[in-house]
Amino acid sequence: MNNLNIDKFDKPSACVDNLHIQLKNAVIMMIDDEPILMEILQSFLEDEGYQNFINIEDSTLAMEKLKLNPPDILLLDLKMPIVNGFEILREVRSHELLKRIPVIVLTSASDAATKLKALELGATDFLAKPIDASELALRLRNTLTVKAYQDQLAFYDSLTGLPNRARFMDRLDWALMNAIRYKDSVAVMNLSVDRFKEINDTLGPKSGDLLLQQIADRLSGAVRFTDVISHTGRDDLWLNIARLSGDEFSILLPGGAAAEDSAYIAERLLGVMKGVFVINGHDVFVTASIGIAVYPDDAETTDSLMKNTSAATEFAKHKGRDNYQFYSKDINNKAKERLQMESELRRAIDLQEFVVHYQPKINTKTNQVMGMEALVRWQHPEKGLLSPFHFIDIAEKSGLIPGIGEWVIHEACRQNKVWQDQGLGDLKISVNVSPQQFIAKHIDRTMAAALSSGMDMKYLTIEITEGMLMGDEERAIDVMKGIRKQGPKLSIDDFGTGYSSLSYLKRFPLNELKIDRAFIIDVPTKREDCAIVRAIVAMAHSLELSVVAEGIENSEQLAFLEGIGCDVIQGFYFSKPLPADEFEQYVLARNKTRCVG
Template sequence: MTKKDSPHRAEIDYLRERVAYLEAANHWHHYAMDVLASMTSIFGDHRHNRDTQTILKCAHDCVIRVLTLEDAGYYIVDDDSNFNLAYRQPGCTDEELEAAVECLIDEGKFAWAINQNHPVCIHAGGRYPADTHLVMHVVSTRTRIRGMFVGRIRGTALRAAESGLKVLSIILFNTAYALESAALYALREQQHQTLRKITQRQSKELLHQHSHDTLTGLPNRVLFSDRLSQLMQRRGVPDGHIAVILMDLDHFKRVNDSLGHRAGDILIRRLAGEMRNTFLSAEVTRRYHLDVANVTLSRLGGDEFGIILDNVASLDLVARFVQQLIESISREHEVMDHQVFITCSAGISIHPFDGNDADTLIKNADAAMYEAKQRGRNLYQFYTKDLNSQTYRHLVLENQLVKALARDEFDIHYQPQVSLRTGKVEALEALVRWHHPEKGLLSPAHFIPIAEDTGIIEGLGLWVLKRVCEDMHRLREADIEPPRMAINLSARQFRQAKLVERYAAILKEHDISPHRIELELTESTIMQDIHVAVDMFRQLHQLGFRLAVDDFGTGYSSLNNLKHFPIHTLKIDRSFVSDTPHDRDDTAIVTAIVAMAKGLGLEVVAEGVENEEQLAFLKQLDCEFIQGYYFSKPLPFSELCEYLKAFSYS
């Protein structure tokens, strides 16, 4: 070949390459059109291919004809906007792809890819070879995102996939519409089925829902009251009685607060099943000379259950029945892998003695149940006629108590704690008082139990701490260095969420150091839940509060428990001090408590000291602090300043 022929030869080679390229492109074009023509299998218009799996399988069959993928997954978005893997390329079972997608979601790349509306390729990373990429493409119609396609592809295949990626967009666009269509078909079919079922069962379901509890399946309050009324109208045995028993769980709110309402529902449902199996069994009912038909078990709402016993031969049998009921419930129950100790209280009213209509019998049984709770819980109480008046008085007091804080009807009185070593008032115990608009000044014994039951105590406790902080500043303004302040914490306050944070915030707001405040908890409160108490004590201790155990000797704690608490002070209950030094037993108890406290390096405060003999006895024991009427009654702030200025003891 001559040099003259070289340009001509190059041109021929170029044309041949161009023709080959065009032929290949034409071949690819026909192939792609064939793939797209086969997409009719994707559409969810036929009954046999309306489910998600079928649609995604057909879509993937098209995709792998235009892309050489090592792995692929189709993620479908649910109603909560979560993307869930709905279909995986056959033969791919490892978790690498799913792990990679989780990383993309965490990094925000998944959300970025959704908004691109075209294929995006990124390095796969992880344990994949360096030339491995992930292809992502949103699966969406023009108005709604249905999901996301994620495919894994190697570099060589990716370079040859430019045209395939364009076809991928068309396939996934049609897939989105297929999913949309299938969803509409499914929704329509579901609606048709629902309407048919409602039509068929409407009367029966409405009647059952009206008369039965949805959680337990037991008769509800409506049916309970109706059955009671019917039984009273057709009493069969002249000498038989109808007993109405109302029972609810003690402190059930703790379960909901600590474990959640789902745990509470599980416990209620389980207890209902156990009571149904036990007290509606022939064996148990025969024991109380009853038939199964004589017993109606109902859930009245919340944690309250009702039982009707018809034709009961004697009140003794009723008492034995209720005692077994309480014993069967009052134990540990496992709920969601937690051990929960539950007790219950019950009230009983008897027809015809306690009422001649259903509402009266239920109301009186409820009053009796409330009385059982007032007497300490985990027991039963028969209705007596004076209970209604007590319940009414309690309700009135509760309503007044709710408004008392807003009306600023509370006050703080302070009782000094005197050091026998220094002769000074080293601390003041803050004792809340209620200036009742009708009853005058009320001590805590009249309203703290009600405040505890209703939850008012939580707000009242925060108010007390704020007032104490304010009074400490007022003492300084009166040129009196405020002693340490002792504040009582009730059982409910102790379990209050964010107690530590709220107390810390109040002290910071008033610029009071935590070590100037001593928090007192009764021994019985601490013993209710040792682990919770230890944790709370440590939090308060780390914050800087001083901690005291009040009414020591009455809560049945052991030294093994006591040593775990970061406490500073033991307060000897006044019941032990009042008869010293004449009562041998009380004298021995007080002596032992003082000796034990000294051995543990704790300060001791003796409460209820009222005379010289008690003072001399305690001084002989080297008891550090004395509190009681011997030195002073609890004083309002107006009298406290004068008392502190004039006080002298040596």
């Protein structure tokens, strides 16, 4: 439930100065069988600065919409066919999660009986039809203001400024309802300050309160940091921290990879708790124990989820404190395995355990190797050679991928420069750039790594995915133009699996597109796939783009692609990705050249 979204402030006390701004963010739901009236009212309220509206003409859908998207305030017509406003008001006030929503009744009736009945059912205020716009604005502002302060008193902890248990449980109820509806997951983390009672008894209750305030600030700040956001993809986690009671804090993680996200966040929180706290001139050191339970694996109700989270916290304390534990042993083990892998990845960067393999790219006209795609591998000291399948996802979530990507592009370009100097040919090298590398603060470092190799950048092709171009298209174009100015060409990787829009092929400064192997697998046997591939090649050539097909596994696929004019092909039919020395021998044999170096 929104509770006026007042918790968007850093601290609830901020609403004294910012309340008039925050009120404009309120979600306003109107239920009325007169759509023209709703349009007029919305237009007026938009002029007043309000921006979030849900309009419902069919009153039979009202409760379903209310449960799915609970508003901050409801404007309710009384006289509607099939389901009238009285019935909706009765249901709203009897629903545990909706009963606190203020309801302004819209009515053309002037008799006392109608108003009395609406008041008995829980109406907050009245507006007589026809609606006076100025009066509507005043009633709306006053009602929302009262709600905001009521929410602050009812749902926030006066000591720390964080949401309290009531607010947290309210959110958890809604999170579980949505998880059930969308078959999603929800995680609850419970953080207990280790030996808080000893500190409280030694330094006194006032010092204990100061410590709790500093802990609350530190926890809120911890989940704002970009490294946590890069793990989870969430930039509003701080909104879901609550102080339940005493020295207990909780975090709600609705949706997504809840168990995995909570493991990363738990690590972060344990880390920030270890810094010194200065309380009335005393240096205080504390640790925390964190318990985590996940719906639906560990529990299916609010009460059982909270109970199991507490049990996991107690287990963490028994394990020696200053650690986190999942209620589920399997999830616990998997989360720790991933964190262990992240730790090993960090070490691998320092120890340079990565290697680059090269998959040949064949020119269909000359049948010779014209270049290669650089693909990273991890030479794990215990597990052997690992493909990206085993570690790229973790590298992305841990924010390590830009560093790995910079090393790969430097090494690939450096190696290609060596081959060129040896006379292997003017081979072109393709390197995939991750979405994290494509943002402004990383792309400059990526390009600097490539340039430091000494290779002429005209031999470099940077591959990006379709999804990286969507959203802020102007920014993407600026980044791509910046890359092109330094010499490299640009290629769209896995074309056909995303937006595949002709408009972006025209807008973006591209040189090449790469047809995803999913379309190649069934050619030439499937007519539909043949038609798609043929159309992609024709479209690309009409835009003066080169076409690469990947995933070639047999001679029939090769013959088809050569027949429709595909420019470059790669796949296991020619060669798997090879270590540098084997790739060199492959090129020498296929291109029948001699190394002069």
